[in-house]
Amino acid sequence: MSCGQGSQGSGDPISPIQLRHAGTSFYPTLRENPATIGTLKRSVPPINYRLSILFLAALIFLPVVSALPNSAEAACTNTERFSTWLKRFKQHARNQGVSNRTIRAALGGMTLSKKVLSRDRRQGFFAQTFASFSRKLATEHRRKAGIRKIKKLRSYFERARKKYGVPPEVITGFWALESDFGVGMGKFPVMKALATLAYDCRRKELFEGELLAALKIIDRGDLRVSDMIGSWAGELGQTQFLPTHYLNHAVDFDGDGHANLFKSEADIIGTTAAFIQHLGWRRGEPWLQEVRVPAKLPWQEADLSIQHPRSKWTAWGVRNADGSALKRDSMPASLLLPMGRKGPAFLAYNNFKVYVEWNNSLTYATTAAYLATRIAGAPTMRGRNRDIPGLSASGVRELQRILSRRGFDVGKADGIIGAKTRKAVRTMQLKYGLPADSYPTAALLRKLR
Numbered sequence: 001m002s003c004g005q006g007s008q009g010s011g012d013p014i015s016p017i018q019l020r021h022a023g024t025s026f027y028p029t030l031r032e033n034p035a036t037i038g039t040l041k042r043s044v045p046p047i048n049y050r051l052s053i054l055f056l057a058a059l060i061f062l063p064v065v066s067a068l069p070n071s072a073e074a075a076c077t078n079t080e081r082f083s084t085w086l087k088r089f090k091q092h093a094r095n096q097g098v099s100n101r102t103i104r105a106a107l108g109g110m111t112l113s114k115k116v117l118s119r120d121r122r123q124g125f126f127a128q129t130f131a132s133f134s135r136k137l138a139t140e141h142r143r144k145a146g147i148r149k150i151k152k153l154r155s156y157f158e159r160a161r162k163k164y165g166v167p168p169e170v171i172t173g174f175w176a177l178e179s180d181f182g183v184g185m186g187k188f189p190v191m192k193a194l195a196t197l198a199y200d201c202r203r204k205e206l207f208e209g210e211l212l213a214a215l216k217i218i219d220r221g222d223l224r225v226s227d228m229i230g231s232w233a234g235e236l237g238q239t240q241f242l243p244t245h246y247l248n249h250a251v252d253f254d255g256d257g258h259a260n261l262f263k264s265e266a267d268i269i270g271t272t273a274a275f276i277q278h279l280g281w282r283r284g285e286p287w288l289q290e291v292r293v294p295a296k297l298p299w300q301e302a303d304l305s306i307q308h309p310r311s312k313w314t315a316w317g318v319r320n321a322d323g324s325a326l327k328r329d330s331m332p333a334s335l336l337l338p339m340g341r342k343g344p345a346f347l348a349y350n351n352f353k354v355y356v357e358w359n360n361s362l363t364y365a366t367t368a369a370y371l372a373t374r375i376a377g378a379p380t381m382r383g384r385n386r387d388i389p390g391l392s393a394s395g396v397r398e399l400q401r402i403l404s405r406r407g408f409d410v411g412k413a414d415g416i417i418g419a420k421t422r423k424a425v426r427t428m429q430l431k432y433g434l435p436a437d438s439y440p441t442a443a444l445l446r447k448l449r
């Protein structure tokens with residue numbers, strides 16, 4: 001998972017590589033779980049959990065469609081010599097209690113990486129629909145690999161379920177998407193990446209904190225510098241934790257005295273489960289369920305910020321994906337239509353909020369949750385292969401510019417359909433008497449013109 005900073009305009013970037021401190025949440029508030037998280041290595045400070053992976057960008061070869069989200073950050077200039085900054089940072093690390101041995105091992109002879117600077121400032125948003133993204137990422141290979149992993153490591157998964165309440169399928173879903181169970185962790189020296197990003201003017205304060213956390217991880221004996229090979233953006237381990245998250249959340253689940261998210265499958269399982277619990281996971285409750293929606297529905301109710309009892313959705317004609325009746329109970333759920341009323345439809349339960357906290361991209365969150373249901377035995381998505389009419393990236397940018405001129409806060413006109421854009425679209429659909437499913441169409445654009 002990476003620290004995301006996506007476009008504040010879209011709020012839902014498709015490419016994980018650009019989700020750094022991503023903007024708008026799809027929920028007005030998200031539940032914090034104050035419970036103690038097992039054998040954590042450090043106390044847990046308040047942090048931003050809108051996170052994502054970086055390695056996926058290398059797996060999806062699609063054209064870049066927009067510019068960097070924050071032009072002021074992209075245009076900043078480094079005026080201090082790297083060697084001068086490094087000398088000062090080393091002293092700062094000493095003042096924070098990091099040993100001279102660790103500082104020498106991790107930062108001795110350190111040089112700036114122009115490759116990291118270039119990649120960090122280069123845009124990586126990709127225009128993909130949920131259907132396209134989920135086809136590429138929630139694959140049959142990953143489903144089967146997840147099932148094999150659960151079978152192989154059943155005792156660890158059951159311990160994690162008992163202690164943290166998180167099902168094995170949820171853990172393996174994230175594990176698969178974040179690194180393909182360790183295959184896609186990256187091959188870049190993490191300390192060089194962190195030192196470069198900490199020096200750079202674009203997000204200096206953020207990454208100085210990450211670099212310091214990485215030094216502390218080494219200092220306490222969890223990892224060696226040679227172990228820390230991963231993402232060019234400084235992420236660690238098979239579930240791609242930033243160093244601050246690793247430092248504060250890693251669990252020694254195999255009892256060897258160290259938390260190693262690179263090599264210990266037990267630690268990976270325990271840490272991921274503990275972190276998910278901390279994000280607010282509710283033991284024994286569902287997270288996502290594909291459903292079938294009727295031709296007519298009060299579409300304005302289809303929003304993650306709106307919940308109704310499952311019995312209410314049943315009364316409105318929502319059914320299980322196979323056409324059978326939903327349970328008529330009081331379980332609260334939101335109706336999620338990632339591609340509008342003609343695309344795939346899901347009931348998103350309270351536990352789905354954890355997915356949006358893990359990664360603020362609705363596309364990623366829905367894909368990860370769907371993959372977990374597949375690993376748990378759900379059938380293949382019914383609506384994914386439909387030909388859903390929509391707008392091109394240029395059409396979405398035009399729509400965003402029009403909405404902005406009309407006073408809506410959609411941020412940058414980047415061609416990505418995110419939370420702010422969906423909210424504005426829904427408002428205008430209601431105004432024009434169109435089905436208010438929050439998905440922009442050519443009919444809405446024509447009316448806006």
